[in-house]
Amino acid sequence: MVTENRRRGNLGEDFAADYLEKEGYTILERNYATKLGEIDIIAQKDNFIAFVEVKARSEDCMYAPREAVTFSKQRKICKAAMLYKMRKGFNARPRFDVFEIIYDRYSLEIKKFTHIKNAFGTESVHGFY
Numbered sequence: 428m429v430t431e432n433r434r435r436g437n438l439g440e441d442f443a444a445d446y447l448e449k450e451g452y453t454i455l456e457r458n459y460a461t462k463l464g465e466i467d468i469i470a471q472k473d474n475f476i477a478f479v480e481v482k483a484r485s486e487d488c489m490y491a492p493r494e495a496v497t498f499s500k501q502r503k504i505c506k507a508a509m510l511y512k513m514r515k516g517f518n519a520r521p522r523f524d525v526f527e528i529i530y531d532r533y534s535l536e537i538k539k540f541t542h543i544k545n546a547f548g549t550e551s552v553h554g555f556y
Contacts, residue, residue, distance in 0.1 A: 443481045496546065524545070525547075
């Protein structure tokens with residue numbers, strides 16, 4: 428059974444993936460899960476591979492979705508990205524993005540979104556490169 432939060436999360440991730448594809452990104456993975464952490468979207472464009480964390484909140488939320496990407500969450504994403512790099516091997520430069528979505532609480536209509544490139548770096552994990 429899919430929870431309401433998961434359903435809303437899926438809508439946000441689908442929107443973000445569609446947007447990225449329209450912007451010329453190739454989606455390599457969705458919901459890449461490891462013991463170290465999970466990455467919502469892994470996408471490549473030009474010489475970059477973007478590890479994208481998607482955060483969606485209703486418009487009446489007291490804080491911006493990007494604020495939910497805490498240092499601890501960043502660390503998990505970086506570790507999962509490092510594992511992805513080791514398993515898949517890639518020459519593209521890594522980048523850590525946040526895709527934030529604001530939606531209407533009742534209709535789930537997307538009111539606003541922001542793709543934040545380079546939202547955080549690999550300071551969370553040593554030895555990434």
